[in-house]
Amino acid sequence: MSKDFFAPGDSGRLLARHRLNSFEALWNLKLDAVDAPNTTRGGWSTVYRLDLEDDQGRSHGFYLKRQDNHLTRSVLKPFGEPTFAREYRAIQAYARYQVPALKAVAFAERRQAGHKRALLLTCALDDFDPLDQWLEKWDTLAYTDKKTLIQAIAMLVKRLHQTGNVHNCLYAKHIFVKLRHGQAEARLIDLEKTRRSWLGKHDRVSDLATLNRRTQKPSRAQRLSFLLSYLDKRKLDDEARGWIMKIDRRIKRKAAA
Structure with missing residues (x-):
């Protein structure tokens, strides 16, 4: 069982307060x-949703997730572990890899009366909006x-894939973006299914195909701009064309499944 984690610094002091x-x-x-x-x-x-005031009267937003016997199983954990344990490890790994993502403030788990319980507290990304909301107003954007x-x-x-990992659930709702004064900042959430990219390019194509398949609004030219930036x-060259072909084939296979 993992040790309890409570973030140091301002977040930890706010919880203690x-x-x-x-x-x-x-x-x-x-x-x-x-x-x-x-x-x-x-x-x-x-x-x-949890909102807490600091000693200056400023409000800070968090999301508290609690679960009871909500388990995921693997070769290393055949009897199951709380899915939040896996997500917490991913959050910590993203921080080590310097991949922008949500921030953990607290994690703890318990075995109580035959139940496996866990909780995960993360900072709310209140200054960000999920990509699917940006896409809803895509036609109105400059x-x-x-x-x-x-x-x-x-x-x-690209940064995530450079670490040798894939998100494995790369939907628009799991990418949060902030746009201020012509500058954008993006972060990932819902990291529970993140894993090592054992199959290399095949796994990266799968991530990109998932994102393409679930985002209908950007034009073909804009999708090409995304891929060229990623690469x-x-x-456009032969290598980029090869990626496009692999992504398209992946999308068609998922559509036919």
Whole structure:
């Protein structure tokens, strides 16, 4: 079982100020869920919004996720472990690899009365919007803003793949982007399925195909701009054409499945 983690610094002090720096305090905290519980794995998993004021009266937003017997199984964990344990490890790995992503503030798990329970607290990305929301207003965005967003997302995915990892669930709703004064910053969330890219280019193509298949709004030219930025190329060449063919084949196979 992993040791409890509570972030040092301002976030840790804020939790201590509200006496929320323990598993028991966060587990028993009364909050309204932001969506219906996930019960697909035999237990349950729920997300809550948490807002805390610091000693200056400033509000700080967090998302608290709690789960009971909501398990994932693997060769190393044949009897299962909470999915948040896997996501927490991924968050810490992204931080080590310097891949922009959500930040963990607390993680803890317990075995209680035959139940495997876990909680994960992360900072809310309140200054960011998920890519699917950007796509809803895509036609209203300025050309330069579209270009900036595309480049920021391409650099984010490229950075992840350079570490030898793939997101493995690269949907638009899992990419959060902030656009301010002509500059864009992108981060990844929902890292539970992140894994090593054992199959190299095949796995990277799979990530890119997932993102392409789930984002209908950008034009073909804009998708090409994304790929060229990802490949660090100024113009289309044989290598880029090869990537396009592999991505298209992957999309068609998924559509036919």
